[in-house]
Amino acid sequence: MTNPTAAMLVIGDEILSGRTRDSNMYYLAGELTRIGITLREVRVVADVHNDIVVAARALAGGHDHVFTSGGIGPTHDDITADAVAEAMGAAIGPRADAMALLQAHYDRAGLPFNEARQRMARIPDGATLIDNPVSTAPGFTIANVHVMAGVPNIFQAMVASVLPKLTGGPPLLSQSLRVNRGEGEIAGDFGSLAAEYPDLSMGSYPFMLNGAHGTNLVVRGTDPGRVDQAMMRLTRLFAQPSE
Amino acid sequence: MTNPTAAMLVIGDEILSGRTRDSNMYYLAGELTRIGITLREVRVVADVHNDIVVAARALAGGHDHVFTSGGIGPTHDDITADAVAEAMGAAIGPRADAMALLQAHYDRAGLPFNEARQRMARIPDGATLIDNPVSTAPGFTIANVHVMAGVPNIFQAMVASVLPKLTGGPPLLSQSLRVNRGEGEIAGDFGSLAAEYPDLSMGSYPFMLNGAHGTNLVVRGTDPGRVDQAMMRLTRLFAQPSE
Numbered sequence: 001m002t003n004p005t006a007a008m009l010v011i012g013d014e015i016l017s018g019r020t021r022d023s024n025m026y027y028l029a030g031e032l033t034r035i036g037i038t039l040r041e042v043r044v045v046a047d048v049h050n051d052i053v054v055a056a057r058a059l060a061g062g063h064d065h066v067f068t069s070g071g072i073g074p075t076h077d078d079i080t081a082d083a084v085a086e087a088m089g090a091a092i093g094p095r096a097d098a099m100a101l102l103q104a105h106y107d108r109a110g111l112p113f114n115e116a117r118q119r120m121a122r123i124p125d126g127a128t129l130i131d132n133p134v135s136t137a138p139g140f141t142i143a144n145v146h147v148m149a150g151v152p153n154i155f156q157a158m159v160a161s162v163l164p165k166l167t168g169g170p171p172l173l174s175q176s177l178r179v180n181r182g183e184g185e186i187a188g189d190f191g192s193l194a195a196e197y198p199d200l201s202m203g204s205y206p207f208m209l210n211g212a213h214g215t216n217l218v219v220r221g222t223d224p225g226r227v228d229q230a231m232m233r234l235t236r237l238f239a240q241p242s243e
Numbered sequence: 244m245t246n247p248t249a250a251m252l253v254i255g256d257e258i259l260s261g262r263t264r265d266s267n268m269y270y271l272a273g274e275l276t277r278i279g280i281t282l283r284e285v286r287v288v289a290d291v292h293n294d295i296v297v298a299a300r301a302l303a304g305g306h307d308h309v310f311t312s313g314g315i316g317p318t319h320d321d322i323t324a325d326a327v328a329e330a331m332g333a334a335i336g337p338r339a340d341a342m343a344l345l346q347a348h349y350d351r352a353g354l355p356f357n358e359a360r361q362r363m364a365r366i367p368d369g370a371t372l373i374d375n376p377v378s379t380a381p382g383f384t385i386a387n388v389h390v391m392a393g394v395p396n397i398f399q400a401m402v403a404s405v406l407p408k409l410t411g412g413p414p415l416l417s418q419s420l421r422v423n424r425g426e427g428e429i430a431g432d433f434g435s436l437a438a439e440y441p442d443l444s445m446g447s448y449p450f451m452l453n454g455a456h457g458t459n460l461v462v463r464g465t466d467p468g469r470v471d472q473a474m475m476r477l478t479r480l481f482a483q484p485s486e
Contacts, residue, residue, distance in 0.1 A: 013446055016282045017415065017463060018273030020448070021266075025287070030261030039259045041294070044268070044285035047446065051284070074427040075447045076434035106427075116430030151449060172260065184317040184349075187359030191319035203256055203290065204318040205263070206394060220260060 003038045003169030003222065004064040009055050010044040011070040011080050012150055024069040024155045031159055036168030036222065037065065047071060052083035060087065060145050065166065067159070070150030072139060074116040080147060081140070085124035088142050095123040098138055105136040131161045170222040175231045179238045182206065182213035189237050190217060197230050199223065246281045246412030246465065247307040252298050253287040254313040254323050255393055267312040267398045274402055279411030279465065280308065290314060295326035303330065303388050308409065310402070313393030315382065317359040323390060324383070328367035331385050338366040341381055348379040374404045413465040418474045422481045425449065425456035432480050433460060440473050442466065 008028055014020040025042055032039045040063060045051040052071070059066045071080030085092035098121035106113040120137040123129065130139035130146065132154060139148040139158045148158040179186060183206045194202040200221035207214050217234055221227045251271055257263040268285055275282045283306060288294040295314070302309045314323030328335035341364035349356040363380040366372065373382030373389065375397060382391040382401045391401040422429060426449045437445040443464035450457050460477055464470045 010285075013444055013463070014448060014461070015268075016272055016285070017417065018269060018271075018276050018282075019417065019461065021269040023264075025258075026261060026264040028261075029259055033261050039261075040289055041298075042259070042285075042287035046283055047444075055284075073447070073449065074430040076430070076437050077444075077446045111425075111428070114427065114431065116434070117427040119430075120427075174260065174262065182354075184357065184360040184363075185354070187317040187319070187362075188357065191359070194319050201256055201290075201320075203320045204316070205257060206316065218257070218262065220256070 003036050003172070004167070005038045005040045006032055006065040006067060007040060007059040007063040008042040009052070009059055009066060009068040010042065010150075011047065011052055011068060012044070013047045013077070015044050015070075016046055023152050024150065027152070027156060028067055028069075028159060031163060032168075033172045033174075035163055035166070036171045037166065038169075038172070047077045047079060049079055049083050049086075052080060053087045056084050056087035056145060060143065064144060066145045067162075068145065068147045069155055072120065072137070072147060072149055074119050074137075078119070081122050081124065084142065084145055084147050088124065088145060090124040090126055090142060092122055092124045094118060094121045098123050098129060101129075101136055101138065130158050133157050133161075172220055172222055173224055173227050174218060174220045175227055176216050176218045177231065177234050177238065178214060178216050180212065180214050181238070183215050186215060186217070186238055190234075193230065193233055193237065197221075197226065200226060200230055202230070246279050246415070247410070248281045248283045249275055249308040249310060250284040250286070250302040250306040251282065252295070252302055252309060252311040253285065253393075254290065254295055254311060255287070256290045256320070258287055258313075259289055266395050267393065270395070270399055271310055271312075271402060274406060275411075276415045276417075278406055278409070279414045280409065281412075281415070290320045290322060292322055292326050292329075295323060296330045299327050299330035299388060303386065307387060309388045310405075311388065311390045312398055315363065315380070315390060315392055317362050317380075321362070324365050324367065327385065327388055327390055331367065331388060333367040333369055333385060335365055335367045337361060337364045341366050341372060344372075344379055344381065373401050376400050376404075415463055415465055416467055416470050417461060417463045418470055419459050419461045420474065420477050420481065421457060421459050423455065423457050424481070426458050429458060429460070429481060433477075436473065436476055436480065440464075440469065443469060443473055445473070 127140040127142040205216045370383040370385040377397045448459045
């Protein structure tokens, strides 16, 4: 069985200008791995309508799920909902249930439900709302595209309400072995072992510690028996003799 | 004058699986902003030959510069050089100057210059080498694509040797105003001001502090006079009266 695939689309000038360090990609990657959905691609684009449309369309056509982050607030630079609607060929307008949610929220807070705030009720036709327990303004799912906020705690809350509804494959397991040798020293044997396990993904990640080269060898796969077996082989190949 | 544009291509299963939090994107974004090159798009793809080829080709065709990160080490999962060569229609093989650099490095270290290490001398025809002062194995530039290591300190050293050779536009300046009001409250006036300054990019980034809503308003542009003028207008609109 092949695991479903996903892509992520991060929307935001603040990431591309280096003002903000993205954390949503790292968070989503970990969550998807846990439930057995393979994140195959991430794109980060600017707050430019056409860039969002082109990327959303390409990713929605190429993956089982697309998750977007950013650009669904009340200000003029929040253009994600309209762009995703266009990408999916849907009309968009203020929706009664989203309006009601927001109206009640601002009434409770004693704040005016003004024109800017009403923009957050613009939802593409045919979408379902994604609950926002932090600040009410909903995300939405249209076909296979899940549109979520960029503020990390809201993004995470939305991910938590979307993921339980999706069917993943067996979770991707990962084990690693840390060896005190450089990559170039273990590459030959490691590559041969990897070739024997085409169903697993094996990667090597070099590091330096106190001036000495070391490498983390990582084995990933969905079959626990195979991952264990490969790790045993790896350990036999590279474990340091105790002194 | 329009600033040159750039894209970044991050290669690595370890990012997409959530094992590693990328830091190279954040670093490069800041450096490019400083020298007046506009980062317009980032893609993260897996260690899959065809995925790298497709992304490299698309980005090289759409931007003045492409910067890649990851996949140029000695192990079997390091496939970036071959994939970029294919994307750019170039042949690839071991190159004499890269071989000599690496041979001398391993001779000094008293380590064998084995087959795995020799893989790091595979350079596409017509490329120029990018200096690696940390661990010798070079990156390379082919046409408008700069291929660099994924290990953050090596990536940063390579960026430092590539960027001074590129011609940027005027640096992108950024100023921000922090206001103790939610986005929905300032969105109307902020949007009207942004419409008066189409040459500037204005963004708003909400935050919560001690249960109260606040917003950082950011003005970005290359003309210092215009940025200052817009900031003065913003301050007049939203500055809090002192109490």
